[in-house]
Amino acid sequence: MRDMIELSNLHVHYGTSHVVQGLSVSAARGEVLGIFGRNGVGKTTLLKTIAGWLKPSDGSITLEGERIDGRSPDRIARMGVGFVPEDRRIFPGLTVEENLTLGFMQASGRSSAANRAALEAIYEQFPRLRERRQQAGTTLSGGEQQMLAMARAMVGEARLFLIDEPSEGLAPMIVADVYRIIRNMKAKGSTILLVEQNVRNALDVCDRFLAIERGRIVHSGSAASPTDTAKLLQVIAV
Amino acid sequence: MHDALTLDARANHWLALALGLACIGTACIGYAIGDTFYLRLATEALIFGGLALAVDILLGYTGLLSLGQALYFGLGAYVSAVTLIAFPSFWTAMGAALATGLFGGLIGGLIANRVRGVYFALITFGMAQVAAKAIYNTRSLGASDGLIGVPVLDVNLGIVTVSTASPVGFFLLALGVVTLLYALCSYLMDTPFGRLLIAIRTNEARVPFLGFRTTTLRLGSFVLASCVASLSGALYPMLRGFVSPELLFFSTSGNAVITVILGGVGTLVGALYGSIIFTIVKSVIGSWTEHHLIVIGILFMAVVIFLPKGLMGLAQPLMRRMVHRGKP
Numbered sequence: 267m268r269d270m271i272e273l274s275n276l277h278v279h280y281g282t283s284h285v286v287q288g289l290s291v292s293a294a295r296g297e298v299l300g301i302f303g304r305n306g307v308g309k310t311t312l313l314k315t316i317a318g319w320l321k322p323s324d325g326s327i328t329l330e331g332e333r334i335d336g337r338s339p340d341r342i343a344r345m346g347v348g349f350v351p352e353d354r355r356i357f358p359g360l361t362v363e364e365n366l367t368l369g370f371m372q373a374s375g376r377s378s379a380a381n382r383a384a385l386e387a388i389y390e391q392f393p394r395l396r397e398r399r400q401q402a403g404t405t406l407s408g409g410e411q412q413m414l415a416m417a418r419a420m421v422g423e424a425r426l427f428l429i430d431e432p433s434e435g436l437a438p439m440i441v442a443d444v445y446r447i448i449r450n451m452k453a454k455g456s457t458i459l460l461v462e463q464n465v466r467n468a469l470d471v472c473d474r475f476l477a478i479e480r481g482r483i484v485h486s487g488s489a490a491s492p493t494d495t496a497k498l499l500q501v502i503a504v
Numbered sequence: 505m506h507d508a509l510t511l512d513a514r515a516n517h518w519l520a521l522a523l524g525l526a527c528i529g530t531a532c533i534g535y536a537i538g539d540t541f542y543l544r545l546a547t548e549a550l551i552f553g554g555l556a557l558a559v560d561i562l563l564g565y566t567g568l569l570s571l572g573q574a575l576y577f578g579l580g581a582y583v584s585a586v587t588l589i590a591f592p593s594f595w596t597a598m599g600a601a602l603a604t605g606l607f608g609g610l611i612g613g614l615i616a617n618r619v620r621g622v623y624f625a626l627i628t629f630g631m632a633q634v635a636a637k638a639i640y641n642t643r644s645l646g647a648s649d650g651l652i653g654v655p656v657l658d659v660n661l662g663i664v665t666v667s668t669a670s671p672v673g674f675f676l677l678a679l680g681v682v683t684l685l686y687a688l689c690s691y692l693m694d695t696p697f698g699r700l701l702i703a704i705r706t707n708e709a710r711v712p713f714l715g716f717r718t719t720t721l722r723l724g725s726f727v728l729a730s731c732v733a734s735l736s737g738a739l740y741p742m743l744r745g746f747v748s749p750e751l752l753f754f755s756t757s758g759n760a761v762i763t764v765i766l767g768g769v770g771t772l773v774g775a776l777y778g779s780i781i782f783t784i785v786k787s788v789i790g791s792w793t794e795h796h797l798i799v800i801g802i803l804f805m806a807v808v809i810f811l812p813k814g815l816m817g818l819a820q821p822l823m824r825r826m827v828h829r830g831k832p
Contacts, residue, residue: 317713318712319713338712338717339712339713340711340712340713340714340715340716340717340718343712343713343714343715344715349713351710351713356707356710357702357703357706357707357710358706358707359702359703359705359706360699360702360703360706364699367696367699368696368699368700368703368711368714368716369714371714371715371716372714372715374715418714422714422715
């Protein structure tokens with residue numbers, strides 16, 4: 267089966283700093299791939315490069331066989347890549363529902379009835395957002411903003427989700443909610459690249475993982491393998 | 505069920521209705537007492553209110569500070585004047601001004617949208633200065649003296665014919681045009697396009713990750729604002745019978761920005777209220793002292809410090825409560 271996403275010999279620079287150094291990895295359709303490592307090793311850079319925020323200096327990125335590296339972020343989003351960034355980045359001037367409806371663009375061929383149904387499905391999964399649908403984004407708590415950012419990516423029925431540090435700065439109870447949502451996404455067959463510092467939580471939802479150190483993969487394995495995960499924890503010194 | 509922004513927009517519509525009724529009341533009183541001066545002044549306030557609407561689309565919704573919106577206002581005025589001298593038809597003049605706004609806005613937008621923030625402000629300022637100086641030095645457009653001899657028109661509106669020489673008639677015609685511009689802008693700002701402009705203002709970097717091209721949206725906003733400014737400017741030579749390069753000067757653009765801040769940024773109706781207050785203050789204080797700019801400057805500082813949301817920051821919540829009293 268063709269991979270959903272394939273990165274081949276990817277290099278990314280921030281000015282003179284060589285952040286991602288020849289990284290090659292792929293994820294199959296429906297797979298959840300965990301990307302772990304210490305701060306500053308290039309995890310977020312990797313996601314931003316896939317999303318089109320940064321241009322790779324070398325290598326290729328293909329989405330179901332189609333090259334997407336070098337394309338603009340809006341084009342990549344319309345091709346079905348949903349990005350949930352670390353800082354959530356909701357639109358504070360808009361209400362919850364307006365934030366969600368902006369996600370429709372990623373499913374631009376859909377009818378308005380289908381859009382409505384997709385919104386209802388999101389509200390079923392995120393009852394808290396339904397309660398707050400008319401509230402401005404600024405009035406939401408950190409956890410609710412995270413939910414909104416994830417829901418907005420989901421409403422567009424992306425083929426691939428890039429989720430960056432979903433538990434960052436959230437209370438343990440909210441983190442459990444966030445991971446419940448990610449498990450739901452996985453159960454529906456979504457492909458997810460999950461960058462996370464909270465490795466133990468993340469391993470529960472991941473199929474495979476890789477550990478990055480100074481822009482290179484230093485370890486990879488199956489999340490179901492105790493040997494692989496033990497080595498992972500050792501490598502990233504958790 | 506309506507969201508908070510739609511409710512704000514509805515409160516604004518009631519404020520716009522109140523303004524419209526006040527204008528009609530002014531027209532009735534002006535007609536009854538045979539006034540010319542104050543009706544002409546009120547007409548000028550409405551015309552510059554159109555320019556302020558354009559500034560508010562950019563500043564209040566898209567987050568772009570234009571220091572050169574007078575470019576499109578002035579171009580609309582000149583195109584209207586030239587058209588009226590050659591072919592005295594209201595509709596032709598308005599059509600020509602609209603075409604100027606579209607074409608000029610497209611060119612200006614493509615240039616100005618290459619940059620952000622203070623650079624955007626400086627580029628819009630620069631473009632207006634270039635055009636103003638070009639007109640200032642063009643003899644066929646009257647150079648520094650401006651273009652005079654714009655004829656009085658009889659505007660056929662189907663059921664009634666309005667003469668631009670009639671203070672009350674032209675005041676109501678200008679009110680009709682500005683109301684249509686307000687309604688159009690208000691409608692567009694309440695659509696997904698308007699919401700995207702707000703999204704750009706609050707978090708432009710995030711918008712492309714939802715599949716939207718921000719340059720196209722910003723260009724759309726710029727062209728809309730230039731058309732609104734140009735159509736408003738087209739009315740100016742019909743009111744005054746002449747146009748001059750000062751219409752494109754920074755003072756015109758700067759006054760429009762002050763007007764929007766005075767009325768309330770991002771409300772649209774605030775731009776209209778601001779324009780009326782600004783024009784009255786400028787005229788009344790200008791009749792007492794030639795140093796009226798000092799008073800306007802102090803007024804502007806006071807509003808920024810004590811009323812950061814402008815007059816609408818006071819009026820909008822009151823109107824919203826009145827409109828939605830008793831509703832869940």
